[in-house]
Amino acid sequence: MEKGVVRYGIVGVGMMGREHMVNLAHLRTDGAVVTCVADPHPPSLDLAVELARSLDSPLLAVFSDHHQLLDSRLCDVVVVSSPNMTHFEILMDIINHQKPHHVLVEKPLCTSVEDCKKVVNAANQRPDIVVQVGLEYRYIPSVAKLIGIVKSGMLGQVKMVAIREHRFPFLVKVNNWNRFNVNTGGTLVEKCCHFFDLMRLFAAANPVRVMASGSIDVNHKDEIYDGKVPDIIDNAFVIVEFDNGSRGMLDLCMFAEGSKNEQEISVVGDIGKGEAFVPESIIRVGLRAEGRTGVKTEKAEDERIKYDGLHHGSSYLEHMHLLSMLKGERLGAPAVRLTDGLLSVAIGVAAQLSIEKGRFIAIQEVLQE
Numbered sequence: 001m002e003k004g005v006v007r008y009g010i011v012g013v014g015m016m017g018r019e020h021m022v023n024l025a026h027l028r029t030d031g032a033v034v035t036c037v038a039d040p041h042p043p044s045l046d047l048a049v050e051l052a053r054s055l056d057s058p059l060l061a062v063f064s065d066h067h068q069l070l071d072s073r074l075c076d077v078v079v080v081s082s083p084n085m086t087h088f089e090i091l092m093d094i095i096n097h098q099k100p101h102h103v104l105v106e107k108p109l110c111t112s113v114e115d116c117k118k119v120v121n122a123a124n125q126r127p128d129i130v131v132q133v134g135l136e137y138r139y140i141p142s143v144a145k146l147i148g149i150v151k152s153g154m155l156g157q158v159k160m161v162a163i164r165e166h167r168f169p170f171l172v173k174v175n176n177w178n179r180f181n182v183n184t185g186g187t188l189v190e191k192c193c194h195f196f197d198l199m200r201l202f203a204a205a206n207p208v209r210v211m212a213s214g215s216i217d218v219n220h221k222d223e224i225y226d227g228k229v230p231d232i233i234d235n236a237f238v239i240v241e242f243d244n245g246s247r248g249m250l251d252l253c254m255f256a257e258g259s260k261n262e263q264e265i266s267v268v269g270d271i272g273k274g275e276a277f278v279p280e281s282i283i284r285v286g287l288r289a290e291g292r293t294g295v296k297t298e299k300a301e302d303e304r305i306k307y308d309g310l311h312h313g314s315s316y317l318e319h320m321h322l323l324s325m326l327k328g329e330r331l332g333a334p335a336v337r338l339t340d341g342l343l344s345v346a347i348g349v350a351a352q353l354s355i356e357k358g359r360f361i362a363i364q365e366v367l368q369e
C-alpha cells in the first residue's frame with residue numbers, strides 16, 4: 001500500500017453507497033481512494049462506475065458479490081451500505097476473513113439484537129480491525145454543537161430529551177427492500193436508531209425500558225409488492241427511560257412534508273434548555289435564571305466540511321474521523337462503537353415490540369433475546 005493511502009471497497013452501491021463514494025472523493029487529498037465496489041444489481045454497478053469516472057477516480061474492479069471483493073485484496077476498509085437485512089452476513093464474512101479489513105457499516109448495525117450481539121462478539125476476537133457504525137447524525141453541525149453544550153454542563157443534569165422527526169415518506173429503494181419490516185428491522189430500528197443513539201449521548205445514560213405507540217396510517221397503503229402490502233409504520237411516539245432517571249421522547253411522522261425542519265431536538269437540564277434544528281442549522285440555548293429574553297440563537301457551521309451531501313456534511317465528518325484514526329493520527333476506539341450500534345438497535349427493537357404488545361418493554365427483555 002502506498003504510504004498515507006487508505007484503499008476503500010464499497011459493498012452496496014445504491015443511494016448511500018454512491019454517497020460514500022462522493023464523500024471519499026472529497027477526502028482524496030487526505031489519502032482516501034475507492035478502489036472497488038460490489039453489488040448484485042447491475043444498474044447500481046453501472047451508476048457507480050459512471051460516478052467514479054465523473055469523480056476522476058476510476059475503479060480498479062467491480063464485483064457482483066462481497067466475497068469476491070474481500071478476496072481481491074484491493075481494499076483495506078470496507079464500507080457496508082447494502083440493505084439492512086444483508087448487514088449481518090456481510091459483516092461476519094468481513095470479520096472472519098483472513099485479510100484484515102476495517103469496516104464502516106451503515107446503520108442499523110443489524111436488524112435484530114441477536115445478530116448485533118454475534119457481530120460484537122466476533123469483532124471482539126479481531127483486535128486488528130476497527131469497526132465503526134454509521135450513526136452519523138452525531139456529526140450534523142447543529143447536533144454536534146448541542147452535544148458539546150450538554151457535555152460542558154451548561155444545562156445542568158439532563159432530565160428530558162425530546163426528538164421530533166417530521167419528514168417525507170421512505171424513498172423508493174432498489175427492489176423495494178425498505179417496504180417490509182423483515183428487511184429493515186422495522187421503522188423504529190431502520191430510521192430511528194439514529195435518534196435513540198442521540199438520546200443516549202444527550203442523557204449520558206443507558207436505556208432501561210421503552211413504551212411506544214405507532215402504526216401505518218397514511219403512506220404505502222396503495223402499494224403492493226409480490227402480492228404484499230408494506231407493513232412499515234409511518235408514525236409513532238416512543239418514550240425511553242434511562243438508568244440515570246432521565247427520559248427521552250421520539251415523535252416520528254413520515255407524512256409531514258409541510259415542516260420547516262426535519263429534525264427538532266430539545267434537551268432540558270435542571271439549569272437550562274438547548275435546542276437544535278435541522279436543516280435550519282441553528283441552535284438555541286437558554287438558562288432558567290435568564291428566562292425567555294435570555295435565549296440565544298446561533299448558526300451552527302463546521303468549516304471542515306468540504307461536501308454537505310445528503311446529510312448536512314455528517315457523512316463527510318464521519319469519514320474524516322475514521323480516516324484519521326486509520327492513518328494513526330487519532331488513537332483510541334472508533335467514534336461510534338459497536339456497542340453504540342447494538343444499543344441503538346435494542347431500543348428500536350423494544351419500541352417495535354412495545355407497539356405489538358401494548359406495554360412497556362424492559363431493555364433486558366430484548367438484550368437477552
Ligand SMILES: NC(=O)c1ccc[n+]([C@@H]2O[C@H](COP(=O)([O-])OP(=O)(O)OC[C@H]3O[C@@H](n4cnc5c(N)ncnc54)[C@H](O)[C@@H]3O)[C@@H](O)[C@H]2O)c1
Pocket residue numbers: 011012013014015016017038039040041044065066080081082083084086106107108134136173174175177190311
Ligand atoms: N446514514 C443514513 O442516514 C442512511 C441514509 C440512507 C440509507 N442508509 C443505510 O444505507 C444502506 C443502503 O441504503 P440505500 O438507501 O443506499 O439503499 P438502496 O436500495 O439505494 O441501495 C442498496 C444497494 O445494495 C445492493 N445490495 C443488495 N444486496 C446486496 C448484497 N448482498 N451485497 C451487496 N450489495 C447489495 C442493492 O442492489 C442496491 O444497489 C441501508 O442499510 C440503509 O439503512 C443510511
